[in-house]
Amino acid sequence: MANIRNLDPSASPLDYYGSELRRLREEAKLSQDQLGDILFCTGSLVGQIETAKKLPTRQFSERLDAALMTGGLFTRLIGLVLKSQLPNWFQPYAEMEAKATYISTYQSQLVYGLLQTPAYARAVLGARTEADVEGKVAARMERQRILDRETPPLLWVVLSEAVLRQEIGGREVMREQLAHLLAMQEREWVKIQILPFKAGAHAGLPGSFTLLRFDDDPDLVYTEDFVRGHMTADAAAFREGSLRYDHLRAAALSVEESAALIARVMEEQYGDQPEPDGR
Numbered sequence: 001m002a003n004i005r006n007l008d009p010s011a012s013p014l015d016y017y018g019s020e021l022r023r024l025r026e027e028a029k030l031s032q033d034q035l036g037d038i039l040f041c042t043g044s045l046v047g048q049i050e051t052a053k054k055l056p057t058r059q060f061s062e063r064l065d066a067a068l069m070t071g072g073l074f075t076r077l078i079g080l081v082l083k084s085q086l087p088n089w090f091q092p093y094a095e096m097e098a099k100a101t102y103i104s105t106y107q108s109q110l111v112y113g114l115l116q117t118p119a120y121a122r123a124v125l126g127a128r129t130e131a132d133v134e135g136k137v138a139a140r141m142e143r144q145r146i147l148d149r150e151t152p153p154l155l156w157v158v159l160s161e162a163v164l165r166q167e168i169g170g171r172e173v174m175r176e177q178l179a180h181l182l183a184m185q186e187r188e189w190v191k192i193q194i195l196p197f198k199a200g201a202h203a204g205l206p207g208s209f210t211l212l213r214f215d216d217d218p219d220l221v222y223t224e225d226f227v228r229g230h231m232t233a234d235a236a237a238f239r240e241g242s243l244r245y246d247h248l249r250a251a252a253l254s255v256e257e258s259a260a261l262i263a264r265v266m267e268e269q270y271g272d273q274p275e276p277d278g279r
Contacts, residue, residue, distance in 0.1 A: 007052060013080040014052045020077070022050045024068050038067045055135045056081065058142075085132070085139035089228040096220055096231070098146050102213035104156045106195075106204045106248050109166065111177060112157050114144050115184055115192075120177040123169030147190070156191045158248045160204070164194065164265045175270035178262050185259050193252035194261050203247035211241050 009019040025035050025046070032050070033043030039060065048054035056064075061074040086094055097103065097114075105112050110124060121140045126133040146152060167174055184190045195202060212220040218233040221241040232238075253261060 007050075012052070013077065013084045014055065017056060017074065017077050017081050018050045018052045020073065021046070021064065024070060024073075025050075028068055035067065039063045055085065055138060057138065058082075079142065082139045082142040085135040087228075093222055093229055093231055094143055096212055096214075096217075097143065099214060099217065100153050100212040101215050102154045102156075103210065104158075104213075104245055105208070105210040106158045106160075106245060107163060107208045108160045108204060109163060109208065110168075111159065111163055111181070112210075113140055114147060114155060115157065115181060115190075116140060116144075117173070117177050117180050119173045120169055123173055147184075147187075152189050154189050154191075156193075156249075158193045158195055158204070158245070158252050161194055161196045161261070164262060165269065167270075171270045175266055178266040178270065181262055182259060182266075185255070185262075191255055192258055192262075193249060193255060194258040195248060195252045196261070199251045202251050203244040209241055209244070211238065211245060 007015045007019045007022075009016045025032070028035075030038075031043065032046040036043040036046045039046070040063070041060070045054060049056050049060070056074070056078060058075070058078050061078040064070070064074045065072050083091065083094065103114075110116075111120060113121070116124070118137055118141060121137045122133060125136045125140070147155065164178065168177075181192055185192050195204065207223065210222040212222065214220075219238050220231055220233050221238045222229060222231045224230070252258065
């Protein structure tokens with residue numbers, strides 16, 4: 001039986017998406033099952049999305065626009081829907097990250113969100129609770145679309161060697177993640193350096209931080225604690241962050257040496273391990 005739950009379109013982007021889907025489907029005189037057949041999915045899935053119980057994907061949205069000839073309505077809406085899955089306190093940062101022309105970040109424990117694979121992100125976001133983890137992963141992958149723009153931001157990342165060696169999600173997940181870092185390293189606008197253990201005491205000991213630079217907006221420095229993030233345009237704070245970042249880049253391995261270390265850790269720590277008989 002079709003789900004006829006009433007929605008308040010103003011409640012959230014997901015509710016608005018669902019209400020528009022139902023309205024346009026009914027205008028086209030299609031049942032949920034009929035539309036599902038056109039979209040290569042089940043009518044149940046269509047009903048769950050219409051009632052805001054299931055998060056639509058970008059692929060679903062593109063197929064929906066083609067099926068209902070909406071002029072790209074749902075493809076435009078999906079960005080807002082996925083963005084709404086981010087924590088409220090994080091959304092202002094995500095908006096500024098998307099506007100930045102230069103992103104430089106030091107990460108002491110985790111791969112930076114823009115460089116995470118879905119499996120790695122799933123392991124990170126589900127570490128404390130698995131509630132709505134797929135929606136959180138989808139939102140994180142949506143953030144990464146800025147790197148595929150015609151003119152993407154310059155992304156310069158310094159990772160502690162601990163990021164490579166801390167096994168998150170299992171060996172296969174880590175191997176895929178490190179391979180992804182090597183692949184991203186090949187992009188002209190992405191630079192990755194590794195801060196090795198042998199660097200000893202360094203300017204990043206207080207923790208991870210990110211600097212955002214803009215063409216027309218004040219530069220920002222962003223930090224996080226276990227509760228929420230903190231973003232400021234204070235000039236003194238940004239100057240201190242920039243100085244620390246310069247020291248970290250100087251102490252880190254070169255881009256080429258970093259790629260070699262990533263490849264070595266990927267093979268030695270996460271590669272195929274021999275069986276007890278030596279095979």
